[in-house]
Amino acid sequence: MSAAAQLQAGSGEIKIQTMCGALDTIGVALLLVDRAARVRSCNDVARRLIDGGLLRLQAERLLGPVRADTARLHGAIEAVTRSPNEPPRTVMLEGLDGAAGRSASIAPACCPEGEPMALVALTAPSTTIAPDRLRQAFGLTAAETRLLSALVTGERLAEYAERTGVKRSTAKTHLRGLFNKVGESRQADLIRRVMDDAILRSPWDCAAAA
Structure with a gap:
């Protein structure tokens, strides 16, 4: 990789980390995943969901709270990584936060190396609102x-x-x-x-x- 390409890649990673950190403050979990649903980066909110078992990782692959959630997540990730022009997808995560459920938004992401990626965003479960x-x-x-x-x-x-x-x-x-x-x-x-x-x-x- 050329020095210019390395600089571009580094800049892209900094932007992703900055965005992830900003979303921490409003309770949004954000994960950057590849076409195989392997997690490349995530913010602190997403890490807490993983540590708490509400989201799961297996061999670095993102799994939903239950099997049906995993199938929906992986299907949406595969769909949005076919092309950067693919529209975002929204899937319900029935196993997250009990019966209330939560939705995850999955959108195509640009990668400096040209590898298809997806951004997965969801709100952290909570029932406390002032x-x-x-x-x-x-x-x-x-x-x-x-x-x-x-x-x-x-x-x-x-x-x-x-x-x-x-x-x-x-x-x-x-x-x-x-x-x-x-x-x-x-x-x-x-x-x-x-x-x-x-x-x-x-x-x-x-x-x-x-």
């Missing part, structure tokens, strides 16, 4: 914020109503308000929309930083 962030993000009332906070931690509508002493009809009214403000029409989609928002789940107080 109520103030929910309220500010969607313009919620205090009652809507309390309900949404309960739903994203896995509490059912009926359980929430019983625990708080709110009439079930009132809780349903608050839920309709959440649908209108968040832009979803089903409770499962509402929860997924919130939990897949990396900014809401960031460890940093974005509002204070602004």
Whole structure:
């Protein structure tokens, strides 16, 4: 490899490392993999998922939490590495974070050596979101914020109503308000929309930083 090519390769690696480090701060796991799903680089969030067993490595190959997840991941990686013009793919990881599930985004990546690569990005599992962030993000009332906070931690509508002493009809009214403000029409989609928002789940107080 020429000196110029080495410099270009080194610059590309620095950019990848910088991007991986930046995504650490908003709770996004990022892995750079080759066509065979071998991990070439990953950020700290991805490393924690691997260390915790939520993502697996076998002979450096990225595996999903369960066999079906692995098949979907590998299929998407193979698809996006066929050409740099391939559109990104999104796959559900059913074995990640229990029944709630998580999605992974897989996109083609450019490599200085011309080797087909893919970027795999997913949010780290968490069910803790500051109520103030929910309220500010969607313009919620205090009652809507309390309900949404309960739903994203896995509490059912009926359980929430019983625990708080709110009439079930009132809780349903608050839920309709959440649908209108968040832009979803089903409770499962509402929860997924919130939990897949990396900014809401960031460890940093974005509002204070602004």
